[in-house]
Amino acid sequence: MERRAPTPPDDPDRTDPLRRLSLEELRRRTSIKWRTHPADVLPLWVAEMDVPLAAPVVRAITDAIGLGDTGYPAGTAYAEALAGFARRRWGWQGLAVPRTMIVPDVMLGIVEVLKVVTRAGDPVIVNCPVYPPFYPFVAHMDRRVVEAPLGPDLRIDLAALEGAFRQAATGGARAAYLLCSPHNPTGTVHSAEELAAVAALADRYGVRVVADEIHAPVVAPGTAFVPYLSVPGAESGLSLMSATKAWNLAGVKAALAVAGPAAADDLARVPEEVGHGPSHLGVIAHTAALRDGGGWLDALCAGLDDNRRLLAELLAEQLPAVRYRPAPGTCLAWLDCRRLGLGDDPAAAFLARGRVALSPGPDFGTGGAGHVRLNLATSPEVLTEAVRRMAATPT
Numbered sequence: 001m002e003r004r005a006p007t008p009p010d011d012p013d014r015t016d017p018l019r020r021l022s023l024e025e026l027r028r029r030t031s032i033k034w035r036t037h038p039a040d041v042l043p044l045w046v047a048e049m050d051v052p053l054a055a056p057v058v059r060a061i062t063d064a065i066g067l068g069d070t071g072y073p074a075g076t077a078y079a080e081a082l083a084g085f086a087r088r089r090w091g092w093q094g095l096a097v098p099r100t101m102i103v104p105d106v107m108l109g110i111v112e113v114l115k116v117v118t119r120a121g122d123p124v125i126v127n128c129p130v131y132p133p134f135y136p137f138v139a140h141m142d143r144r145v146v147e148a149p150l151g152p153d154l155r156i157d158l159a160a161l162e163g164a165f166r167q168a169a170t171g172g173a174r175a176a177y178l179l180c181s182p183h184n185p186t187g188t189v190h191s192a193e194e195l196a197a198v199a200a201l202a203d204r205y206g207v208r209v210v211a212d213e214i215h216a217p218v219v220a221p222g223t224a225f226v227p228y229l230s231v232p233g234a235e236s237g238l239s240l241m242s243a244t245k246a247w248n249l250a251g252v253k254a255a256l257a258v259a260g261p262a263a264a265d266d267l268a269r270v271p272e273e274v275g276h277g278p279s280h281l282g283v284i285a286h287t288a289a290l291r292d293g294g295g296w297l298d299a300l301c302a303g304l305d306d307n308r309r310l311l312a313e314l315l316a317e318q319l320p321a322v323r324y325r326p327a328p329g330t331c332l333a334w335l336d337c338r339r340l341g342l343g344d345d346p347a348a349a350f351l352a353r354g355r356v357a358l359s360p361g362p363d364f365g366t367g368g369a370g371h372v373r374l375n376l377a378t379s380p381e382v383l384t385e386a387v388r389r390m391a392a393t394p395t
């Protein structure tokens with residue numbers, strides 16, 4: 001009988017990566033999270049995570065450096081790794097490697113894909129409050145952002161979406177819908193039924209769906225992420241995915257644009273030069289993460305879920321006026337602080353007087369005033385101290 005080696009109890013990829021680095025170690029980092037504010041500020045804003053890298057990622061990058069393998073990227077290993085991940089994690093068999101393209105990162109991929117499915121002046125619909133860069137990136141490419149607010153339950157409001165689709169499709173515009181799935185900042189994980197309803201609406205009004213699925217791997221244990229392209233009726237959709245958020249790889253850039261069967265020709269129209277942007281090291285890192293980083297990801301998702309519960313408890317004890325609905329997606333928490341009396345931008349008060357940096361709600365568009373976004377991807381100790389500082393912030 002074949003004997004399998006047991007997982008060593010000290011295998012670092014099986015322990016919560018959020019509990020492994022000290023604040024002192026983290027403060028030596030030079031990335032934007034750690035260098036934007038002075039050292040007395042606790043940073044829980046931008047979606048970087050306070051984790052060491054997954055061991056397979058470290059190995060892959062270190063081996064590449066050792067070999068001097070720092071040329072241009074080649075081949076389809078990244079797309080194959082994503083297709084394998086999609087089969088294992090989401091039971092989705094439909095990610096066809098020939099219908100993928102490597103792009104520099106998710107935001108630039110979104111821009112390139114929107115450029116081929118819309119024209120200058122056309123509307124791009126978003127579900128506000130939403131990831132702030134959606135606004136300037138869309139405006140910069142001469143498209144118009146149209147807001148279809150989330151419902152009070154922080155889920156897609158299909159009636160509002162239909163209204164926006166109907167309006168956008170009038171007068172011959174080629175409208176697109178930039179879906180954020182799971183949703184940043186609320187952490188909402190859209191259901192298969194919701195996504196199928198989106199696809200049906202998009203089909204009815206001739207709106208092209210571009211799904212930003214960068215947070216897809218980061219869902220609570222027991223929650224099913226549903227890829228947009230896997231739902232019935234989504235054949236003309238496009239998706240942007242990468243390992244960036246789940247494995248903290250924003251500094252080693254590479255992402256994938258994935259086309260549904262009826263969008264392959266559109267993806268083929270993305271200019272070849274876009275493929276010159278991604279870094280070979282990025283492709284190597286992302287491939288290793290998706291192929292071999294599942295154990296690390298499980299530990300991360302469990303740790304984030306612990307932090308969701310901890311945050312809910314801490315807020316209930318110390319800041320009961322803050323409304324928080326824990327949601328299973330992303331590493332982010334969206335906090336309604338309107339009852340604190342800190343005005344439209346509570347993050348400004350928490351920063352200036354509490355010395356804790358959160359993301360300002362108004363940046364997320366309509367519905368963001370009075371809110372803050374808190375990044376849960378930190379240790380329970382840092383999270384506890386952050387809430388203590390928030391609670392101690394004078395009004």
Ligand SMILES: Cc1ncc(COP(=O)(O)O)c(C=O)c1O
Nearest residue numbers: 047105106107131184212214244
């Ligand atoms: C929804 C969403 N899309 C895109 C990005 C940025 O991705 P990239 O660095 O690959 O452009 C982020 C980063 O936090 C995000 O939350």
